[in-house]
Amino acid sequence: MSALLATDVAAVQEAVRAGRPLLPVAGGTQTATHPDPAGPVRALDVSGLRGVVDYDPAELTFTARAGTPLAEIDAMLASHGQHLPFDPPRLGEGATLGGAVAAGVSGPNGFAAGVRDFVIGVRFVDGSGRLAMGGGKVVKNAAGFDLPKLMAGSLGRLGVMVELSLKVFPRPAATATVRFPTAGLPAGLAAIAALARGPVPVSALDLTPDGAVTARIGGDAGLIEVRAERLARSIEPRGEPLAPAAESAHWEEARRFAWVGADERLVVVPAAPRRVLALDADLHRRGLHRRYGLAANVAWIAWPQAEPAAELSDLLAAQAASGVVLTGPPLPEPLIGAATGGAFARRIAAALDPAGIFAGSAPAAGGAR
């Protein structure tokens, strides 16, 4: 079906009140989460709801309409020496702020800084067409339910976000990357555990299935080389710092997930270090491309588009793991693997979307599958 277009909040409300199933889309980069053009659910294009509403660099917060491109926000923050510390994946030119929050996943440089930790306020239209607000514009706020954090990962299934407030952090003046030639996954996991607990705080800690570990640090330009050397020596076998050009290219590619093939889907699966070995054995058996990031707190999996996503869903469920499919052709249910939230999820989804406008043909977001 053709997409509906909304360039202001009233149009979003009107579209929702029409009472037929729809899902918000914006930048068009997380295609697996979009409605199938041939299906009964219509896309509500909110990319016209864009623009920064408020940014006070001294406050380290900003408010922007949900359809604002991440590139615009990156540039704005960079010009004041700030950034989004959760490093949302940049899966294409058009990626938007709302899309980043709706996906709710961090990029490779988001170690110890989840999306939810930086979303402080949200305005959204719920399934009844009501415009409501949660949170606020200050960095600390305990008033009312934490709807801003709830929206992190909601994939447009709990409401159409129209405006978001986020807190930001200073952007490190310089960065450095150290690669460790660890051999084998168990050794790689041990290296990660040691580095994550070590004295040099890292912003990224990646692991490939062969056990190689890549760590990144950021900070003052004057100290960065000494610190990188210290990090490199902190475990055995010692690592080697990458040349500056190679290091920025490496992470630029990593946040675009350039290693995921054009005929593959990017699937993000939360993990924990002690669960990685068993998961990796299964993924290896299927011959899948994969990487582990954020100190083995996430598995990034490339799943062939030609294979049914349900197979990966079963594989994950058997490991008690859940995942979100971000790219590739639309899926009726991009959340795969073990269901999250149970009855709590179903009840909240029922309150925010009683008629199932956003649930489309799939069961309510996060509900039992």
Added chain:
Amino acid sequence: METADLFTELRSLGLGERLLTGDAQLAAFGSDALTAFHQRPLAVAVVESAAEVAAVVRLCHRRAVPFVARGSGTSLSGGSLPVGEGIVIALNRLDRVLSVDPDARTAVVEPGVINLAVSAAAAPHGLAYAPDPSSQSVCTIGGNLAFNSGGAHCLKHGMTSNHVLGLCVVLPDGEVVDLGGDSTEHVGPDWTAMFSGCEGLFGIAIEATLRLVPIPESVRTALAVFDSLERAGDAVAAIVGAGLVPVAMEIMDPLAIEAAEASVSPGYPRGGALLIVELEGEEEVVEGELAAVEGLLRDCGCAEMRTTADPDERALIWKGRKSAFSAVGWLSPDYIVQDGVVPRTRLGEALREIERLGAERGIRVANVFHAGDGNLHPLILFDGREAGAVERAEELAAEILALCVELGGSITGEHGVGVEKREYMKLMFSAADLALMEDVRAAVDPGRLANRGKMLTPPPPAASRSAAAA
């Protein structure tokens, strides 16, 4: 009669003597740290297992009896105030740290664990639990997560909900569900974060998976004296503006300093305002940042400065700061502590206005606050024995909250809404926002049994019907 039945049933769940019903037994549970409110509950169930929590909640649900979870009862907003026709579920005995995973830097704990006990269990692994409310030696993780509690060191590390990865919760009808997990990442809506900060309205957490952080290699604490609060506030803005992220930035005014000295003698330098700045991390990095901070403090007119890396001196500095609320008892028989937030660039303005409002009423206000994130804690001093004193203090408190919202902030940064600030939710949220929150609450808990009367104002019966029909 009915009450007797309820007691019999509760006892038969295995509570036996652990069901408290006598006046003397109940007296200790009638209030939390906001002692202006008091309510005798029907009974207190002192549970000893997660299964018992679920069984008691199921029984409450079946009999439509309201219940209030209680950790240590240190809520400053009446969050753990009992409901008269309901029971209190006391969770203090669920106080085990179930496991620590040093490689993943996580801990699994029961809800009645004392905040500091988590750090104690993590310390042998070189790890700590970051959120540090001043009440951390007595308050529980369950209370912390229900209120999304903060503390001085949340400036860098974030609040409680930033450190809760997974939960096992008993919903208000007794159904047990797992939310989140053991990863820092999650997919699907963040149900864990939604439960955190719910003030007990979504049920009772019976297990939590917490994130731990490495104990830093180096910590430096600077004490800086300014001739006015406003100058100290400007220094905070300058530090934030320079791209530095100290782990804590706290301000105390002369009254708060006087109180701290009277109670634990931290030996603070005296002046118009004291700013505590703490930096942590790698040795060389901290040294460089400290030099930068010292420069900024001087530029902002700092009159006297002292820095230390000595653990004992640092402990005393923080003991003074963290004792400030209770220490105010040395200055005044009664006080109300407020918890509003303002944008941090408007701190100076807010403080000036609070001073003016206090002076107008002839009420003394002590200020001690998390300056780095704009979270004020004005302590309004009064003597409850004087006629009208409580009312005057409450009026001032209301004006301060309105001021915070007007400046673009919040009515509470970390103490929660509870019963105390329920009426002020209207200042921040529209009727539609509040109706949506009520709908969410009613969907999770149609009988409104869990912590009834807190955070949200109960809708009039007619309104609730139409909301349900909408």
